[in-house]
Amino acid sequence: xxxxxxxxxxxxxxxxxxxxxxxxxxxxxxxxxxxxxxxxxxxxxxxxxxxxxxxxxxxxxxxxxxxxxxxxxxxxxxxxxxxxxxxxxxxxxxxxxxxxxxxxxxxxxxxxxxxxxxxxxxxxxxxxxxxxxxxxxxxxxxxxxxxxxxxxxxxxxxxxxxxxxxxxxxxxxxxxxxxxxxxxxxxxxxxxxxxxxxxxxxxxxxxxxxxxxxxxxxxxxxxxxxxxxxxxxxxxxxxxxxxxxxxxxxxxxxxxxxxxxxxxxxxxxxxxxxxxxxxxxxxxxxxxxxxxxxxxxxxxxxxxxxxxxxxxxxxxxxxxxxxxxxxxxxxxxxxxxxxxxxxxxxxxxxxxxxxxxxxxxxxxxxxxxxxxxxxxxxxxxxxxxxxxxxxxxxxxxxxxxxxxxxxxxxxxxxxxxxxxxxxxxxxxxxxxxxxxxxxxxxxxxxxxxxxxxxxxxxxxxxxxxxxxxxxxxxxxxxxxxxxxxxxxxxxxxxxxxxxxxxxxxxxxxxxxxxxxxxxxxxxxxxxxxxxxxxxxxxxxxxxxxxxxxxxxxxxxxxxxxxxxxxxxxxxxxxxxxxxxxxxxxxxxxxxxxxxxxxxxxxxxxxxxxxxxxxxxxxxxxxxxxxxxxxxxxxxxxxxxxxxxxxxxxxxxxxxxxxxxxxxxxxxxxxxxxxxxxxxxxxxxxxxxxxxxxxxxxxxxxxxxxxxxxxxxxxxxxxxxxxxxxxxxxxxxxxxxxxxxxx
Ligand code: BDP
Numbered sequence: 188x189x190x191x192x193x194x195x196x197x198x199x200x201x202x203x204x205x206x207x208x209x210x211x212x213x214x215x216x217x218x219x220x221x222x223x224x225x226x227x228x229x230x231x232x233x234x235x236x237x238x239x240x241x242x243x244x245x246x247x248x249x250x251x252x253x254x255x256x257x258x259x260x261x262x263x264x265x266x267x268x269x270x271x272x273x274x275x276x277x278x279x280x281x282x283x284x285x286x287x288x289x290x291x292x293x294x295x296x297x298x299x300x301x302x303x304x305x306x307x308x309x310x311x312x313x314x315x316x317x318x319x320x321x322x323x324x325x326x327x328x329x330x331x332x333x334x335x336x337x338x339x340x341x342x343x344x345x346x347x348x349x350x351x352x353x354x355x356x357x358x359x360x361x362x363x364x365x366x367x368x369x370x371x372x373x374x375x376x377x378x379x380x381x382x383x384x385x386x387x388x389x390x391x392x393x394x395x396x397x398x399x400x401x402x403x404x405x406x407x408x409x410x411x412x413x414x415x416x417x418x419x420x421x422x423x424x425x426x427x428x429x430x431x432x433x434x435x436x437x438x439x440x441x442x443x444x445x446x447x448x449x450x451x452x453x454x455x456x457x458x459x460x461x462x463x464x465x466x467x468x469x470x471x472x473x474x475x476x477x478x479x480x481x482x483x484x485x486x487x488x489x490x491x492x493x494x495x496x497x498x499x500x501x502x503x504x505x506x507x508x509x510x511x512x513x514x515x516x517x518x519x520x521x522x523x524x525x526x527x528x529x530x531x532x533x534x535x536x537x538x539x540x541x542x543x544x545x546x547x548x549x550x551x552x553x554x555x556x557x558x559x560x561x562x563x564x565x566x567x568x569x570x571x572x573x574x575x576x577x578x579x580x581x582x583x584x585x586x587x588x589x590x591x592x593x594x595x596x597x598x599x600x601x602x603x604x605x606x607x608x609x610x611x612x613x614x615x616x617x618x619x620x621x622x623x624x625x626x627x628x629x630x631x632x633x634x635x636x637x638x639x640x641x642x643x644x645x646x647x648x649x650x651x652x653x654x655x656x657x658x659x660x661x662x663x664x665x666x667x668x669x670x671x672x673x674x675x676x677x678x679x680x681x682x683x684x685x686x687x688x689x690x691x692x693x694x695x696x697x698x699x700x701x702x703x704x705x706x707x708x709x710x711x712x713x714x715x716x717x718x719x720x721x722x723x724x725x726x727x728x729x730x731x732x733x734x735x736x737x738x739x740x741x742x743x744x745x746x747x748x749x750x751x752x753x754x755x756x757x758x759x760x761x762x763x764x765x766x767x768x769x770x771x772x773x774x775x776x777x778x779x780x781x782x783x784x785x786x787x788x789x790x791x792x793x794x795x796x797x798x799x800x801x802x803x804x805x806x807x808x809x810x811x812x813x814x815x816x817x818x819x820x821x822x823x824x825x826x827x828x829x830x831x832x833x834x835x836x837x838x839x840x841x842x843x844x845x846x847x848x849x850x851x852x853x854x855x856x857x858x859x860x861x862x863x864x865x866x867x868x869x870x871x872x873x874x875x876x877x878x879x880x881x882x883x884x885x886x887x888x889x890x891x892x893x894x895x896x897x898x899x900x901x902x903x904x905x906x907x908x909x910x911x912x913x914x915x916x917x918x919x920x921x922x923x924x925x926x927x928x929x
Contacts, residue, residue: 227869230681233424233689234716237277237364241720244366248279251342251369253297255283258306262462263349267301267356270423274360298341299359300334303352307345310336327431327464328377329355331362333370342372350431350464357427365715376700379659382549382585382614382669383699384432384468385425386514387676391444396437397620397757397928399627400677400684405435411455418456421676422463428696432466434671438516438553440470442478445499447506454506466511468551471539473515474523475499486528487538500542512548513539514587514671519556532556532572533579540581549583549667551614554604555594559769564787564794566592570603578610585669587614590640592796593777595623595673596749597740600808600818601640603799605657606647614669615641615658615702619691621675622757624739626927627684628880630855631739632732634694634706641702646801655702670699685877686870689717690732707733724865731858734851740817742848742885746841747786747821750777751892756926759884760891763919778820780899784827784837786820797822827900839905841896845889846908852878852885891918 228236240248252275259268268285275281283299300307304324324330329346344355358376362369388396389403406415425433435453436444443449457467476482476495486492503510517524517535525535536552543550557568573586580586586608591599595618605613617637624631641655652662660668672695675683683689690713697709710732714725743760744751751774753761764774779787789796790809797808807813808822816832819825831840856878863871890911893904895918904910911918 228867229869230686230689231420233682234364234693234713235274235424235427236716237274237360239280240278240363240366245279248363248369249281251297251340252279252281252283252299253295254293255285255299255301256293257285257299257301258287260306261349263353263464264302266423266426266462267349267353270353270360271299271301271356274363278360278363293336293339293341296340298336298339300336300341300343300345301352301356302345303349304345304347307343323377324351324375325377327351327354327429328375329358331355331359331372331374331376333372342369350426353426353464354429361427361712361716365712366720378429378700379655379661379702380668380670380699381660382432382511382551382667382671383430383696384434384551384669384671385430385619385674385676386434386438386616386671387674388437388439388620389435389674390437391441391449393678395677395928396439397618397622397673398675398677399620399927400675400682400688401679402677404676404678405456407449407452410452414455414459418459422460422465424682424692425465425696426463428693429700430696431464432468432511432669433460433674434468434470434514434551436470438470438514439520439522440472440516442472442475444469445471445475445503446479447502450503450506457507457509461509466509467507468511468514469503471513471515472523473517473525473527473535484528485523487525487530487534488528493538493541496539497542500539500546500548504546504548510546510548512543512550512583514551514553515539516553516555518558519553531576531579533576533584536584536586537581540584544581544583549585550581551585551587551669551671552580553616554586554588555616557771559771564789564796565771566789567794567796567799570607570799573604573611574607576611577608580611582612582666585612585614585667587616587669587671589616590618590637593749597624597736597744598636598639598747598817599749600821601643601645601654603796605654606645606652606662606801607799609647609663612660612665612667612669613657614667614671615654617670617672617695619672619675619695620928621688621691622928623752624736624743625881625884626758627675627688628877629739629884630685630687630732630735630874630878630881631691632687632694632706632710632735633691634698634710635733635736637694637698638706641698644804646803650803652801653703659702670695670702672696672699686717686874687732687877689713718870719865721865724862727858727862731855735855738848738851738855738885740848741844741851742888745844745848746816746837747818748778749821750774753923753926756923756929758923758926759921760888760895760918762892762895763915778896779824780896782899782901784825784829785841785896785899786824787822788824789822793824827902835905836902838896838900838902842893842904842908845893849882849885849889852882856882886912887918891915894918 257268259265324347326348327350329351332343334341334343344359346352346355391407393402395403474485476485476492480495482491516522518526536550540550554569554573557565588602588604591602643654645652656662675688693713694709710729714728751762753759754764762774770776797805811823814822825837827838829837859878894911894915
């Protein structure tokens with residue numbers, strides 16, 4: 188008994204001390220968790236987190252900004268002021284003393300003087316006066332300058348218009364967010380492209396075509412009575428990166444959006460976006476006059492059709508006085524268009540452009556056209572159709588050209604239309620949503636993809652005629668300029684379906700502002716604002732982002748292969764895809780593998796697509812030896828034993844590329860796992876899980892493609908490289924009827 192008692196007591200006290208230990212451990216764990224998770228984040232705040240800056244920077248920033256001199260007398264200036272307050276109170280914990288009167292004497296250091304050049308004209312200061320005469324700022328540019336007033340240091344953010352002030356404010360906050368010095372600031376920034384635009388492929392039932400971030404953020408059913416506060420955050424985020432235009436609806440359009448019931452809803456969204464400098468556009472279905480107007484035809488030459496569009500445009504401007512215009516997909520993939528009436532693409536575009544002109548609106552007419560009746564190489568068709576129309580479009584038409592000629596592939600050479608239409612404003616269409624790049628779960632930073640295209644030299648007016656200079660209008664003096672990105676935004680809490688896909692939205696906006704900017708620098712500022720300024724984190728993460736696109740190209744479509752994904756949904760590998768309604772929707776059409784070799788012959792021996800480029804580019808791509816290996820199989824059908832620059836035969840090189848892609852993802856995972864202490868638990872974990880998915884799927888791509896192409900090459904794998912994990916039949920049997928985004 189005693190023993191039992193003693194034992195029991197001992198047990199009790201052991202249990203107690205164990206409990207105590209457990210409690211202590213729990214408290215400790217909680218403290219750690221709290222420290223780590225202090226700002227458990229779900230990604231909603233994007234790059235506008237405004238976390239407190241490190242103490243080392245705090246005093247200099249507080250000294251530099253003590254007082255706000257700003258007369259926020261317009262809705263745009265009001266949002267600029269509230270963003271400044273929000274930003275500075277988060278970053279510096281400072282509440283600024285505000286003064287409305289710009290002429291008030293500055294009596295100490297640290298005035299932040301914000302306003303339009305005109306509103307600041309009451310200042311008698313010479314430095315401010317100098318800026319007042321600066322006409323180069325245009326409608327949206329701004330200056331941020333360190334100046335002296337009455338021997339006191341001050342910073343001025345000024346622009347010709349309110350929206351320029353707003354952009355300047357976001358830039359100024361970015362400087363503090365990324366811990367930049369505010370001494371001797373002398374920044375002049377002017378957008379290079381007029382329309383910096385998102386294209387939402389959002390349907391009215393909230394399904395997002397090729398969307399991987401939940402439903403559409405536009406809640407059409409509840410509009411206009413319920414205006415989701417999220418629209419304001421959407422506007423803030425876009426304005427912070429200079430986006431000034433948004434097309435709310437899918438290019439595969441429904442006419443009903445042009446009826447009063449929907450125009451009221453569109454107006455409600457436009458009202459929210461307006462103070463942020465964002466213009467709303469809609470997609471227009473070419474047969475709308477028949478579908479909602481009860482006309483018998485949609486022929487652009489028909490007087491009734493012309494009158495119908497005129498009235499419709501007038502009506503739209505009554506709802507939305509600053510309406511931007513229409514985006515149109517016509518005679519492409521089953522959409523109706525002018526060719527249904529024997530008219531040209533230009534006739535169709537001009538039909539809508541004419542009534543918009545009086546209101547300052549534009550038509551954005553897509554060049555993504557190809558036809559199955561046309562036996563020619565799909566890559567050539569847009570050029571063949573549009574180049575003869577150069578000069579035939581009204582001057583408020585922008586022809587929007589996809590990157591690239593096939594369809595937003597992981598890698599394509601630049602579209603031959605760039606540089607080939609000097610008399611037509613050409614705009615760029617990038618895809619931000621990753622339809623062909625692993626959806627939301629693959630970490631693929633698109634900045635390097637965009638930069639590769641924008642910096643490509645078209646040689647259309649000699650060396651240096653880059654795509655960037657075509658679309659910023661400087662090469663041909665285009666009247667209108669536009670860079671559009673197919674949006675990756677949805678109703679997911681983190682907006683884009685994954686944390687790293689926010690970077691693709693971000694870099695798109697920043698490059699639209701300046702298409703010659705560096706994608707690495709943009710990635711760096713994004714990482715600093717989105718995660719942390721700690722360089723132990725920033726450098727490896729930026730390196731990982733910069734390498735990520737090449738990794739995806741390698742495990743999906745190396746050496747110039749393209750369009751090899753699963754049918755319809757475009758999820759995962761499908762190099763065996765054949766048959767179906769049209770050849771150019773299959774993979775075999777593009778890879779053309781046979782026992783001799785692989786690749787699409789687009790040289791003069793084949794489809795001669797190379798001839799669509801300017802002579803120096805055409806000559807480079809015509810020749811197998813001078814074609815960059817990254818485009819080899821895009822332009823040539825190459826024997827399996829062709830010797831590559833590495834000295835390896837093509838087959839071995841191809842397999843190595845697939846393998847390198849997987850290895851790069853393994854490396855990305857390792858990098859991420861070494862950085863857990865710098866990231867809040869929530870975001871860390873999701874990114875980590877997504878990288879695991881990416882690794883699994885990269886392996887799947889590698890193995891499925893190798894298994895398939897080996898049936899043609901009939902060659903062994905290079906020594907040391909693992910064979911596919913499953914049989915080809917297994918990969919071919921996989922079905923994904925519910926893959927998202929279809
Ligand atoms: C393809 C998409 C399809 C779009 C089409 C387009 O798969 O969903 O409708 O492009 O851009 O990439 O019109």
